[in-house]
Amino acid sequence: MSNKESIVDIPTVNKIARLSRLNIPDASKQNLTNDLNNILGFVAQLDEVNTSDVEPLASVTGHKLPLRSDKVTDGNIEDLVLKNAPESSSGFFVVPKVIE
């Protein structure tokens, strides 16, 4: 992360916003860029730590993820599943048209 290309500019903010599916108004882009640079600058102090022989830690529990048999345990609750949908029709979620 010490490489200097990692500094965020407005085109990077546009790219990240696109990947995040977030609409960011032009007026807030400069502030957001500054905030991101400050935060990324702060976390860059991890560079000081030698981690060449360290395994990444993804879980603190140390336990093996339990498996269960691949069986249906509930269901037949279509109404409940759709109840909170902004738009639904005939048992389906409705989204804007994706094909021309």
Place this chain on the structure above:
Amino acid sequence: MSDLLKFDLLSASIALKNKEFSSLELTNAYLEAIEQTSALGAYLEIVKDHSMDMAKASDKNIKNGTARPLEGLPIGVKDMFCTKYIKTTASSKILDNFCPPYESTVTQNLWDDGAVMLGKLSCDEFAMGSSNETAAKGNVVNPWQKNSKMSPGGSSGGSASAVASRSALAATGTDTGGSIRQPAAFCGITGLKPTYGRCSRWGIVAFSSSLDQAGPLTRTVSDAALMLNSMAGHDKKDSTSANLEMPDLMNYLDKGVKGKKIGIPKEYTQDGISDDIVKFYQKSINWLKVSGAEIVPVSLPHTKYALPVYYIIAPAEASSNLARYDGVRYGKRNEAASLDEMYEITRGNGFGEEVKRRIMIGTYVLSSGYYDAYYLKAQKVRRLIKEDFDNVFEEVDYILTPSTPTTAFELGKKQDPLTMYLNDIFTVPASLAGLPGISLPVGLDKSGLPIGIQLIANSFDESGLISTARVLERSAEFNFIADGAAK
């Protein structure tokens, strides 16, 4: 007003069983207290009829001699817990109208043990914040010095404010980097974050899944023990839930600390920590010593890297968890011509500034070309932080630290995100290592604001944490009540 508000969770439970008053009377006293303290903004949703129905059912059980451990005790629920058919918003505009068709495991455990639900409590949006100011409906006020509008802390600010203002007998919270312990410290109450895996995360709105943990915010250490007894337990619906019996914590209230070793990490006494907190930290060390504990200086050398690690891992996990808010299956939608635009506008409008900032950071550190440098690096340093604790727990039984570097600050005073992040400097390390921690009030600073002290235990040693915290609690004799509390 009501004398009933004087009872804490444990004494109220005994009084109810002795039929000194009914659950309906107690619940009504709290419903009135909620009205009286409404200016604090702790509650997002009050469910009066539901509360009264639950109280009446509890009174029947008490009458029939079938009272359960929390029978008839009215509590509040942080809005991060899904509650069946009761609005659950995580304090976000994007979930403004969301009514879950299911109940979180932790809250179900509480209702199964007889607790009465008062309503949903405000928090920082998706639990991202340390001041409760990122809540879509606006900040919550700390009941201490309510006229000068201090922050209750965050993210469980509504929970802490409600317990401290006596508008809930106790409340649930969630803690990812300090969200139970810091607000508990700011509001002069007790907050316990259990070991990661102790409480099921099923039905809790996910923020950072490798860190999120539920826990109680209460008036006393005994109350925390009583409430965590009910909240904890193995749950098949959460694959990270620990399949491990928790001993009945009520058996550990009076075990004391004789012969126990208390570690004092040198890295937790840094510049920027307030003098009054240093003073009460010293006092707390002495109290434990006088009570028979051995004080051992220790070192957790990677402490200063905990915040940078946290502000990579938590946003990374959040950016992935919050991808589900897409305007399709639930939550708010803003219409647009194409599917991608609909996502972008929905999410752009639905999320607040801090949440968007964290999604952006998370997406950046996980993006191609930066993953190894940021995310993988953070996971490696996280291991070193955990190993620091593992090493120290070879030598000592518990670690004592301040809960926060300062007491409560004024709302609106910390505008810069990084300054805000520094609030969690003493709570984040234990979170990264998955360890249980408790914050309890030990005194007031010069301006009359509560000071919290944190105890950290080894994994799954909540019982020892309770015994040790009780010793501190008895020595500190913190009997102050917030000026903004219901009368």
